[in-house]
Amino acid sequence: MMEKAHKIEIIIDSVHVEKVLTLLERAGATGYTLLREVIGKGAQGVRPADEITGVFRNSYIITVCSEEVAQKVVESLAPLLKRIGGLCLLSEVQRMNFT
């Protein structure tokens, strides 16, 4: 019933979301879930998501994939995160296989 998988969670500046989604697709991730508006605090200070430009707004992306795809995502994401900041978490999870 359960199978091993890898979960990637990415928190990134909302204006750069499209770039990350393209990158996920190129790495072979078949799907994702996106929360367009999340607030928080990090290296760039408080991100209150309280104004219309979106420059103080973060987005949260989650995807579950194989280890191979996860490695590709992490490798291709690293230069982007280095330049624009953000957070990427990788964890091993159990995914329900209901097919």
Add this chain to the structure above:
Amino acid sequence: MSLAFLVQNLLNPPVLLFALGLLAIFLRAKIEIPQPLPKLFAVYLLIAIGLHGGYELSQSGLTPQVLKVLGLAILMAVLVPIYAFSVLRIQLDVYNAAAVAGTYGSISAVTFITAGSFLNSIGEPYGGYMVAAMTLMESPAIVISLLLLTLSLRDKNNGPIEWKEALRESFLNPSVYLLIGALGIGVITQEKGWLAMKPLFGDLFKGMLGLFLLDMGLVAGRRLKELKKVGIFLTLFAVLIPLINACLSVALAYLFHLSKGDAFMFAILCASASYIAVPAAIRIAIPEANPSFYVTPSLGITFPFNIAIGIPLYYTIIDKLWP
């Protein structure tokens, strides 16, 4: 500054709603406008100002006077980011200097609208083509600031500027797109079109401006709390650069014989800084720059300064100079 103009400006309900929003933050009153709504107010204001400007442009036509104003607008949109960048480099790194220069080289449509509302209240006319001037002044500063950054970064091993994306965001950001589109619709549909749209985009205009400014007051108040991070240099810059820009634009307007109302609207455009269109474009093009540096001074200091003091001050100067 004339006291009468100061009072006249402050007694404008939308300006008072801005103050009410600002005050709410300092009194910790829990006022919140649901986030999608300010976006709608912004879209409404841009379409309204575009349609009305387009309609007036259709009445006046493209006269030499209009072309002169548009030329001056482009000149200032190119000039301001260049000298702002040189001043900013005294204290800031190239990324933040370019980002702030781009923000201050561009304009604030809401400051323009509020200034227009002030002119209406004192019965001084201005040309509808000033909306076209405003539209032309939105984008060049972003491109100039990116060029300045590229020149400063030459020979340095840094991340490339994604020009394609940056240019698209400069010229096709929602503000510019909607303004140009609505202006075009206003010109094409002329008086008949404007009269059809007037109940929504004319009669309700001041009320919608009030709602938008209430939200801007709340946001500006929250940004003001971050002033410590911005530092004294940028705080002073945010007050002095609008004054310098206004003086320079008034001198140009005087030299080129602009009408009183047009000279004032031109001054307010040059003195204002963008906090909607440019920050989004800059965030994409120069992610290395800190948004607190380019949004906080523009929205937290320059915008309230122009709304409360700039409008009556620039008008007093023009009133004294013009016959």
